[in-house]
Amino acid sequence: MEIISRMEKDTAVVTVTGRMDAISAPQYQDKLNEMITAGTIAFVVDFDGLDYISSAGLRGILATAKALKIKGGQVRFANVRGTVKEVFEMSGFGSIFQVHESVAAALAKIG
Amino acid sequence: MDPMAMTCKALLENLDEVLGFIESCADRFGLKENRKFGLLIAVEEAFVNVCHYAYGDKEGEAELVCSGDGGSFVVEIADRGIEFNVLSLPDPDTTTNIMERKIGGLGVFFIRKMTDDLSYQRKDGRNILRMVLHAHDDSATS
Numbered sequence: 001m002e003i004i005s006r007m008e009k010d011t012a013v014v015t016v017t018g019r020m021d022a023i024s025a026p027q028y029q030d031k032l033n034e035m036i037t038a039g040t041i042a043f044v045v046d047f048d049g050l051d052y053i054s055s056a057g058l059r060g061i062l063a064t065a066k067a068l069k070i071k072g073g074q075v076r077f078a079n080v081r082g083t084v085k086e087v088f089e090m091s092g093f094g095s096i097f098q099v100h101e102s103v104a105a106a107l108a109k110i111g
Numbered sequence: 112m113d114p115m116a117m118t119c120k121a122l123l124e125n126l127d128e129v130l131g132f133i134e135s136c137a138d139r140f141g142l143k144e145n146r147k148f149g150l151l152i153a154v155e156e157a158f159v160n161v162c163h164y165a166y167g168d169k170e171g172e173a174e175l176v177c178s179g180d181g182g183s184f185v186v187e188i189a190d191r192g193i194e195f196n197v198l199s200l201p202d203p204d205t206t207t208n209i210m211e212r213k214i215g216g217l218g219v220f221f222i223r224k225m226t227d228d229l230s231y232q233r234k235d236g237r238n239i240l241r242m243v244l245h246a247h248d249d250s251a252t253s
Contacts, residue, residue, distance in 0.1 A: 022159045023126050052148070054155045055217035065209050083148045090224055091217055092205030 002049075003031050011042040011110050013103055017049030020057030029060040032075075033067065041073025044106040048079035053087050065097070074098075076106040112140050112179035121161045121173040121190060129158050129175060133186060136177035140184045146244055149225035150186065156218035157188045157197065157240050165192025165238065174237075182246045183227075189239045196231045197222065197240060 001024035005014045012035055020028060032043065045061075065075050076098040080088055088094040100106040117132045119125040133154045137147045154175075161173045174189045202223065203216035223229060228243035 021126060021130075021155055022123055052151070054152050054159075055221055056155075056159065058217055059214050062209070062212055062214055069209055083145070086149075087152070087221075090205075091220070092207075092212075096207075096209050096212060 001027060003027060005031070005035065007040075008044075008107055010040070011044055011107060012040045013044045013046060013107070015046045015049065019052040020050060020060070021052065021054050022056040025054075025056040025060040028057070029064055032064040036064070036067055036071065036073070041068060041071050042110050043068070043073070043075040044078055044100075044103055044110070045075060046078045046103050047084055048081070050084050051082070053084050055091075058087070058091055058093060061093070061097075074110065076100060076109060078103045078106045112136075112177075114176055114178040115139075116174065116176045118172050118174045121158075121165055121171050121192075123159065123162050125173075126155060126158060129173070130155060132175060133177065136186075137184060140177070140179050140246075142184050142244065142246065146246075150184070150242070150244055153222045153225040153242055154186060154188065156222050157242070160197055160218060161188065161190045161192070161238075164195060165190040167193070180243070184244045184246060186242045187239055188242075189237045191237050194233050195238055196233070198229065198231045 001018040001020055003014060003016050005012050068075055078100045080099050115136050119128060130151050133151060137150060158173060165171055171190060171192050176187045178185045197219050200219045202220045203213055226242040227245045230241045232239045
C-alpha cells in the first residue's frame with residue numbers, strides 16, 4: 001500500500017493505492033494521526049487506486065474518523081469503486097461516511 | 112482439483128504468502144474474480160484471527176487446505192491452539208453512526224458474508240474452519 005498526501009488549502013487530500021489489509025492498515029492510521037496531531041482536521045481520502053480492503057482497513061478508517069469527529073473535523077471519501085465499494089456497502093460504511101464521485105466533488109463539499 | 116496444502120507459522124507477516132497461496136488455488140479451480148476477492152477477505156480475517164488468538168503468547172502454526180468439491184471451492188484453515196469457534200461471535204451492528212460504531216466484529220461478519228457455507232469443527236486438538244464457495248452462485252458478494 002502506498003499513501004501520498006497533498007494540501008488543498010486547509011484540506012489534506014490523501015491518495016491510497018494498493019491493498020489495505022491487516023499488515024498495511026496501521027500505515028493509514030499512523031499517517032492520518034500524524035497529520036491530525038499536526039493540526040489538519042479536514043481530509044479527502046482518494047481510493048481510486050485501492051483494490052483490496054479488509055476489516056483491518058475499515059478499523060483504521062473508523063478509528064481516524066472518530067479521532068477527527070472529536071476535534072470537530074471531517075473525512076470524506078472519493079472514488080470508492082468496485083470491490084472496495086462492495087465492502088463499504090456490506091459493512092454499512094457506505095452510509096455512515098460521506099462518499100463522493102470524485103476528489104473535486106468531495107473538496108467542494110468541504111468548501 | 113487435487114487438494115493443495117500449505118502450513119506456516121501463525122504470524123501476521125505470513126499474510127501475503129497465505130493470500131498468494133489461496134489466490135493461486137482459486138485460479139487453478141477457476142473461481143470467478145469477484146468471488147475470489149470475497150474469498151481472500153474471508154481467508155485474511157480467519158488467518159488474522161488465528162494469528163491473534165489461537166496460541167496466546169506462544170508460537171504455533173496455521174494449516175490451509177484448498178480443494179474442489181463438485182462445483183464448489185473449499186478452503187479449510189486449521190490451528191492447534193486453544194479451542195475457539197469464531198462462528199460463535201455475533202455480527203456487528205452495521206447501522207450505527209460513526210461515534211457509536213464498534214471497532215471490532217467485522218472480521219467474522221466478512222467471513223460469513225463472503226462464503227456460501229461455513230462450518231467449525233474441533234477435532235483431534237485442532238480448530239478447523241471450513242469455508243465453501245459455490246462456483247455458480249454469486250449471491251454472497253452481490
